[in-house]
Amino acid sequence: MSAQQEFCAGSSKIPYLPNAGPGDVLCFKHYNAEEVLMGRTMEDWLRFSVCYWHSFCGTGADPFGFQTLHRPWNDGTPMESAKKRLCAAFEFFTKLGVKYYTFHDRDMAPEGSTLEESNKNLDEITDLALQLQNQTGVKVLWITCNLFAHPRYMNGAATNPDCLVLAYAGAQVKKGLDVAKKLGAENFVFWGGREGFHSILNTDVAAELKHMASFFKMAVEYKDKIGAKCQFLIEPKPKEPCKHQYDYDAMSVIGFLKHYGLQSHFKLNIEPNHTTLAGHSYEHDIVMASAFGMLGSVDSNTGSPDLGWDTDQFPMDIRSTTMVMKTVIEQGGLQPGGLNFDAKVRRESTDLEDLFIAHIGAMDAFARGLRNAVRIIEDGIISAMVKERYSSFSHGLGQKVEEGSATLEEMEAFIKQNGEPKVTSGKQEKYESIFNHYI
Secondary structure: OEEEEEOOOHHHHHHHHOOOOOOOOOOOOOOOOOEEEEOHHHHHOOOEEEEEHHHHHOOOOOEEEEOOOOOOOOOHHHHHHHHHHHHHHHHHHHHHHHOOEEHHHHHHHHOOHHHHHHHHHHHHHHHHHHHHHHHHHHHEEEEEOOOOOHHHHOOOOOOOHHHHOOOOOOHHHHHHHHHHHEEEEEOOOOOOOOOOOHHHHHHHHHHHHHHHHHHHHHHHHHHHHHHHOOEEEEEOOOOOOOOOOOOOOOHHHHHHHOOOOOOOOEEEEEOHHHHHHHOOOOOOOHHHHHHHOOOEEEEEOOOOOOOOOOOOOOOOOOHHHHHHHHHHHHHHOOOOOOOOEOEEEEEEOOOOHHHHHHHHHHHHHHHHHHHHHHHHHHHHHHHHHHHHHHHHHHHHHHHHHHOOOOOHHHHHHHHHHHHOOOOOOOHHHHHHHHHOOOO
């Protein structure tokens, strides 16, 4: 198989054509990589990444139907198709103009019958990945280990009641960190799809949480030992495949990390589709993680709020992308994280060009969100209103509350002197009307 084989022959480098019409879908109308906004290029603010598993391993199969996506890179033995898939992916990255990609260890190379065989397969395929990275300049945004698909992990990985399974997961993460260092991955993600329970009756929750913390501490120690520079990220999700996952949402993860003294070693990778599954608004976990200085990266997708499962659709809603980018700008960017499209084309979208169209549309949606957020921040109308709303904390007793030095006795004395607080409108509709002006 030649590395020069072209898999996306019908597509060329995607251009930026701001005056293109509504039917022109194979061009960027809003994403201009080199455009500078607030001192940075769009490319640097957005740090787009393509996920390997959905885009190049996905078949369109679901629990009710067979494969619908037949890709030209899936022929041959498992190792032959793995090499074809990798070359096809890098062709796609370069034609799309994206500088980052993400993958699970078992997406990249097929699992063998032993750990040694799996590691050998991964070594061979990541040798090719490193070669392609050097040729194209495309880099790894993050790596993660698939600790949920194999039957050995049906009762969890780091939280499995059998220490032998936890040990296997540890060995797999050790190899994953070696690969992260080899490929220069900027982040390393832990997603605990099986870290939770279906029945509380057969579960020792306290023991499982303690074991998971020990597992993370081992990962921190090994990362430091080998000198890997990747940022560790935990990705919250409330359910699916478990009935209840321990990393339920941003606040659950932050509480866990602080309880076990791990908060300085980890940040969060927020996937909005997971956030809405937890019953929150699209931007909720992004805002909450950022408020605690824990927002590390975003798996940029969306779901269908009327459904109760993870649909991993491409994000096309401009309000949502504006809210995300407002938070990203306010915290000074996502680096070394980024916006990773953990999204898949629908099983009915069977043409290869649909994969391009989906990514282009989502990238344009975030470019529009970025421009909107810049205007909101530069105009300063909303921020000035918020500042005024909390102005009582800038002086006097409010300032002491802000500094943490106030007492309950002072609260009582203040009320006796000043009486009942007046009712002040929250002006929610005014905020929403102003926000809509920018969309």
